[in-house]
Amino acid sequence: MTINTTNKELEKKDYSGVTDYIKKVLSIIEKDQITKEEAEWVTRETVDGFRENVNPGFLDYRKTVTKDKQFAAVEWSDSGSCFQDVNGKEYIDCLGGFGIYNVGHRNPKVVKAVTDQLNRQALHSQDLLDPLRAMLAKILAEITPGDLKYSFFVNSGTESVEAAIKLAKMHSDRTTFIATTRAFHGKSLGSLSATAKGVFRKPFLPMIQGFRHVPFGDIETMRRTFESCALVGEDVNAVILEPIQGEGGVILPPEGYLQQVRELCDEFGALLIFDEVQTGMGRTGTMFAAEGYGVVPDILCLAKAFGGGVMPAGAVVAKEEVFKCLFPNPFMHTTTFGGNPLACAAAIATIDVLIEEKLPQRAAEVGEYMLGKLREVGNEFPELVLEIRGKGLLIGVEFHTDEIGYEVSKGLFDHGVLVAGTLVNSKTFRIEPPLTISIEEVDKVIATFKQVLETLSEK
Numbered sequence: 457m458t459i460n461t462t463n464k465e466l467e468k469k470d471y472s473g474v475t476d477y478i479k480k481v482l483s484i485i486e487k488d489q490i491t492k493e494e495a496e497w498v499t500r501e502t503v504d505g506f507r508e509n510v511n512p513g514f515l516d517y518r519k520t521v522t523k524d525k526q527f528a529a530v531e532w533s534d535s536g537s538c539f540q541d542v543n544g545k546e547y548i549d550c551l552g553g554f555g556i557y558n559v560g561h562r563n564p565k566v567v568k569a570v571t572d573q574l575n576r577q578a579l580h581s582q583d584l585l586d587p588l589r590a591m592l593a594k595i596l597a598e599i600t601p602g603d604l605k606y607s608f609f610v611n612s613g614t615e616s617v618e619a620a621i622k623l624a625k626m627h628s629d630r631t632t633f634i635a636t637t638r639a640f641h642g643k644s645l646g647s648l649s650a651t652a653k654g655v656f657r658k659p660f661l662p663m664i665q666g667f668r669h670v671p672f673g674d675i676e677t678m679r680r681t682f683e684s685c686a687l688v689g690e691d692v693n694a695v696i697l698e699p700i701q702g703e704g705g706v707i708l709p710p711e712g713y714l715q716q717v718r719e720l721c722d723e724f725g726a727l728l729i730f731d732e733v734q735t736g737m738g739r740t741g742t743m744f745a746a747e748g749y750g751v752v753p754d755i756l757c758l759a760k761a762f763g764g765g766v767m768p769a770g771a772v773v774a775k776e777e778v779f780k781c782l783f784p785n786p787f788m789h790t791t792t793f794g795g796n797p798l799a800c801a802a803a804i805a806t807i808d809v810l811i812e813e814k815l816p817q818r819a820a821e822v823g824e825y826m827l828g829k830l831r832e833v834g835n836e837f838p839e840l841v842l843e844i845r846g847k848g849l850l851i852g853v854e855f856h857t858d859e860i861g862y863e864v865s866k867g868l869f870d871h872g873v874l875v876a877g878t879l880v881n882s883k884t885f886r887i888e889p890p891l892t893i894s895i896e897e898v899d900k901v902i903a904t905f906k907q908v909l910e911t912l913s914e915k
């Protein structure tokens with residue numbers, strides 16, 4: 457057979473420019489070290505690419521959160537609790553990718569498991585039985601609270617919430633979902649229906665019908681909502697919430713609240729979905745925040761740190777009574793890449809590291825130490841700091857105004873400490889470093905925090 461090479465259109469297309477560019481990029485990826493000239497080239501190309509082909513809005517955002525030229529900080533490598541930019545400047549990562557890096561950056565055990573798997577098979581056939589999915593599901597049934605048993609694997613947090621919502625809808629024909637104000641569950645249309653923030657939702661209304669938001673922590677309003685929904689024949693299918701609200705600004709549940717929500721769900725025959733995308737995998741001092749509060753949900757959503765900071769990976773884990781609605785036809789909800797062998801290898805190694813290195817306990821201990829030290833510093837500047845709260849290594853620092861929070865996070869970044877804080881919402885920033893962070897690194901963060909507050913207080 458001969459291949460037709462006379463396609464005129466193809467011959468006319470000149471790829472020489474782009475192939476030279478591709479070769480240059482690949483040669484840079486390959487290198488252990490880059491030169492100063494290469495670093496400058498990388499920075500130039502990155503800023504240009506963002507402006508012309510990604511989204512110039514990101515450059516404006518970076519300009520607002522950093523001093524002078526630092527808006528063009530381009531990340532390049534990472535390990536442990538730190539990452540480096542192309543010029544070799546090191547940052548202690550207290551943003552932790554909003555909770556991705558629980559076992560640290562490029563944890564060697566996770567990298568090894570993924571590399572070993574990659575050297576044999578990267579992705580699955582989509583037809584035969586893939587072994588690691590089964591093994592990871594077994595491990596999850598073992599380590600998740602109560603009788604959570606069956607797992608469906610996904611690639612991200614929003615996908616885990618989508619799967620949870622679809623599972624709940626398959627499980628019963630009830631149409632009402634109760635979510636909470638200040639909740640964050642992701643930005644695809646299904647999970648966005650549960651997410652609370654108006655600016656993210658408004659252009660996309662109406663979303664999935666039947667979602668109601670009640671104030672987080674207010675059990676009476678939730679009870680009344682259950683009752684009125686039942687009265688009008690629109691019974692509650694499920695309640696979805698984060699045991700501790702992350703994106704909302706590290707909002708801890710009031711004493712007894714989560715148990716009361718569990719009881720309400722049981723009383724009205726509704727499901728309880730815990731979105732532990734951020735609080736799971738040891739972050740708050742127990743493997744799952746649910747355990748810390750002694751409450752077992754019917755469906756548990758995981759992602760972020762689930763892939764060990766190496767692979768995108770997530771899961772929904774459910775009780776058999778709920779999950780069994782997918783037994784007759786497992787193709788009712790599928791994803792091509794969810795549960796792929798690389799992601800499963802990463803998750804299995806991540807769980808191993810969390811258990812072996814007792815990282816949930818470490819999060820509890822180091823978190824308590826860090827929270828105490830941060831509060832000591834915060835108390836010295838009551839005119840700036842309003843409240844510091846948290847559980848484990850999920851800590852929120854709340855300032856009196858957005859401007860103060862924004863100046864503090866800018867100052868910290870300048871001194872090589874990354875926290876989450878933006879111009880539009882920096883009243884509270886989150887500190888969620890790797891659970892492996894050393895006490896020396898914690899002390900350095902505290903000292904920097906103090907220095908930045910002092911400078912600001914003098915102004």
Ligand SMILES: *Cc1c(COP(=O)(O)O)cnc(C)c1O
Nearest residue numbers: 612613614640641642731733734
């Ligand atoms: C980050 C987050 C999500 C969304 O995860 P993505 O991977 O960004 O889709 C959902 N729920 C919670 C609680 C989160 O923190």
